[in-house]
Amino acid sequence: MEEKIYNSQNFVPNKKKIQRPPIGTYIMLILYSLYILVPFYIIFISSLKSIQEAAFAEFTWYPTRGVTWGAFKRVFESNEIQRGFVNTLTFYTPVTLVSVFVSALASYGFAKMEWAGRNAIFSFLLLTMMIPGCVTMTATRLMYDTIGWIGTPLPVMIPGMFGGIGMVFFMRQYMKGIPDDLIGAAKIDGMSEIKIFLVLIIPLSVPALLTQGVLSFIGHYNDYLGALLYLIDEPLYTLQIAIKNMVDTYRTDLPAQMAACFLGMLPMLLIYLFLQNYILKGISMSSGLKG
Amino acid sequence: MxxxxxxxxxxxxxxxxxxxxxxxxxxxxxxxxxxxxxxxxxxxxxxxxxxxxxxxxxxxxxxxxxxxxxxxxxxxxxxxxxxxNFQFIGFDNYKWIFTDQKGEFWFSMRQTLYYCLSLPIGIFLGLGTAVLLTRHVKLTKMFRTILFIPNVCSVVGVSMMWKLVFHRQYGVVNAILLAMGREFPIDFLGDPDWFMPVVIFTTTWGAGAGSILFQAALEQVNQSLIEAAEIDGASKTRIFFRITLPAISPTTFYVVTMNTIGALQAMANIQILASDGRNPLDPKTGNSIPLTAVYFIYWMAFNQPMIYGLGKASAAAWVLTIIIVIITRINFKLGDYWVCYDN
CATH class of the missing domain: 1.20.5 (Single alpha-helices involved in coiled-coils or other helix-helix interfaces)
Structure with a gap:
């Protein structure tokens, strides 16, 4: 019998066979996934219980006295959640759209144009990201009070419309990958910069724009602190503030509290499940180490 | 062009x-x-x-x-x-922070630093899950999806959720403890000894974002280095500590730095988890103060402006900012010793 000798001449790496990890890996991953998912199950199941069961009995893993959708009904009765949801959409949808467009515009300028002061401005913007938000919290509110923006949704809308710096950073990396020749060819054809941006750059950057837009919208939707600081009138409450208030008013109604929380988280969970590829790619690139 | x-x-x-x-x-x-x-x-x-x-x-x-x-x-x-109503008073606000008898700001600062204990745990979990997931696990995509779920949920929803899980009467944790033979339930969110550990636990629940970054970094590690080490007979642990960890150190550094800055400014989750964010450490006297530094700043300016006022809040914010800058500087200085950018 001939013994097979592996050396550099006849060595063939066996690429097809992937070594699967031991079962312990799966057990650990499943435990960690349960750690993340079980709390969701608990709030969902609690929202299906009746008030009596939730208030008097101790915790059970399933509704022992029958499933009831009463908690969801009670949540919708007060109309606060609906108003909050509508407010969130009306305030933050335009902000997200405008800010993605403006950020893309700025990113194109930073990535593909030569102009005096480009690097200085870009470095300055990166520096401003280092300023902790807490330092300007009080002064920002004072400024909005002075110019009369408190009582309007403007404080959560206008600043975002100038484009996000993190967004610019990410999109700039992406647009640097667009070949210069393409832009040069468009210039020879007599296109102006703005036309190049609109008909060439935007269609080419759709994945980056979508990623950043979705991440930004999720951030706005979940924003609690900004709304808490600047939207102090009840008709302006966003969904997050509405949920927080609801929880405070329904102190004894545990199922309704949990139903409100569940409803509040559901839209973003659905968006995430549908667009997870974009979102996860955006997150893994956001550390900026790949550029 | x-x-x-x-x-x-x-x-x-x-x-x-x-x-x-x-x-x-x-x-x-x-x-x-x-x-x-x-x-x-x-x-x-x-x-x-x-x-x-x-x-x-x-x-x-x-x-x-x-x-x-x-x-x-x-x-x-x-x-x-x-x-x-603006009145210029010079450096009195800063003087108040440093000489205040009750040391309220420093109390909140200490709590903030205590809260920062969530950082190493979160990094350990993020790195651990990332290492497990880059081992050619089946269903990698599903696990990745689950890992990131906490990061798309609002702080309000998540905090309310944990409030229920750790509830004294209806909470699942207490139900399990009672079933295991404990005689009376623990008031996790009202007990001074339990509050911060519980908050830290709930924070590490969101370690998935770090895990996604670590996975991206681990996929970039030069495989030929690892193969070379394997041929030389290095053990798996040795390869991990000598090759993989240094190779992903820039990502680790990024996660450490950004999460430190974030943790030092924690407020919303603590405000919601503790009943109204008050300090459960001293519920009897009623003069309890908020738990973290940023929440204390918010409280001074927005909740109790007549007692403290905007001036003191801004001064405290600046002291906190300087502390953040110093800690970030230390991070960068330490980074020189363990972050390796050439691979």
């Missing part, structure tokens, strides 16, 4: 070079060419600025003005959001 723009200038220039007889014309043409080039450069600058200046303008208005205003505010006495 620049050559394209300047092409016409070059043609004009070479044309004029051939005819020595028309020296004046040449000079004239050169002048025109330089002028044209200058004009183009100017135009390019203007277009560049028009494209890219918006985030800068936005920061100047909504970041720069409050930034300067907060420096001025920290030197002033102001008890409501009406700038006409």
């Amino acid at each position: 620049e050559e394209v723009v300047a092409a016409s200038d070059v043609i004009e220039y070479t044309d004029s070079k051939d005819n020595d007889i028309f020296a004046e014309t040449k000079l004239f043409k050169q002048d025109i060419a330089t002028a044209a080039r200058k004009r183009r450069k100017m135009q390019r600058n203007i277009i560049g600025w028009l494209f890219s200046v918006w985030p800068f303008v936005g920061w100047c208005i909504f970041g720069g003005i409050p930034f300067i205003l907060s420096i001025i505010l920290s030197l002033a006495e102001l008890h409501n959001f009406d700038i006409t």
Whole structure:
């Protein structure tokens, strides 16, 4: 019998066979996934219980006295959640759209144009990201009070419309990958910069724009602190503030509290499940180490 | 693309070079060419600025003005959001922070640092799950999806969820403990000894974002290095600590730095988890103060402006900022020893 000798001449790496990890890996991953998912199950199941069961009995893993959708009904009765949801959409949808467009515009300028002061401005913007938000919290509110923006949704809308710096950073990396020749060819054809941006750059950057837009919208939707600081009138409450208030008013109604929380988280969970590829790619690139 | 723009200038220039007889014309043409080039450069600058200046303008208005205003505010006495009541008092606010008998700010600062214990745990979990997931696990995609779920949930929803899980009467944790033979339930969110550990536990629930970053980094590690080490007979642990960890150290550094800055500014989750964010450490006396530094700043300016006021809040914010800057500097200095950028 001939013994097979592996050396550099006849060595063939066996690429097809992937070594699967031991079962312990799966057990650990499943435990960690349960750690993340079980709390969701608990709030969902609690929202299906009746008030009596939730208030008097101790915790059970399933509704022992029958499933009831009463908690969801009670949540919708007060109309606060609906108003909050509508407010969130009306305030933050335009902000997200405008800010993605403006950020893309700025990113194109930073990535593909030569102009005096480009690097200085870009470095300055990166520096401003280092300023902790807490330092300007009080002064920002004072400024909005002075110019009369408190009582309007403007404080959560206008600043975002100038484009996000993190967004610019990410999109700039992406647009640097667009070949210069393409832009040069468009210039020879007599296109102006703005036309190049609109008909060439935007269609080419759709994945980056979508990623950043979705991440930004999720951030706005979940924003609690900004709304808490600047939207102090009840008709302006966003969904997050509405949920927080609801929880405070329904102190004894545990199922309704949990139903409100569940409803509040559901839209973003659905968006995430549908667009997870974009979102996860955006997150893994956001550390900026790949550029 | 620049050559394209300047092409016409070059043609004009070479044309004029051939005819020595028309020296004046040449000079004239050169002048025109330089002028044209200058004009183009100017135009390019203007277009560049028009494209890219918006985030800068936005920061100047909504970041720069409050930034300067907060420096001025920290030197002033102001008890409501009406700038006409502004009173300049010099450095008294800072003096109050450092000499205050009750040491309220420093109490909240200590709690904030305690809260930072969530960082190493979160990094351990993030790195651990990332290492497990890059081992060619089946269903990797599903696990990745689950890992990131906490990061798309709002802080309000998540905190309420944990509040229920750790509830004294209805909470699942207490139900399990009672079933295991404990005689009376633990008031996790009202007991001073339990509050912070529980908050830290709930924070590490969101370690998935770090895990996604670590996975991206682990996929970039040069596999030939690892194969070479395997052929040399290095053990798996040795390979992990000597090759993989140094290779992903830039990502680790990024996660550490950003999460530290985030943790030092924690507020919303603690405000919701503790009943109204008050300190459960001292519920009897009623003069309890908020738990973390940023929440204390918010409380001084927005909840109790008559007692503390905007000036003290701004001064505290600046002290906190300086602490954050110092800690970040230390992070960077330490980073020189363990972060390796060449691989």
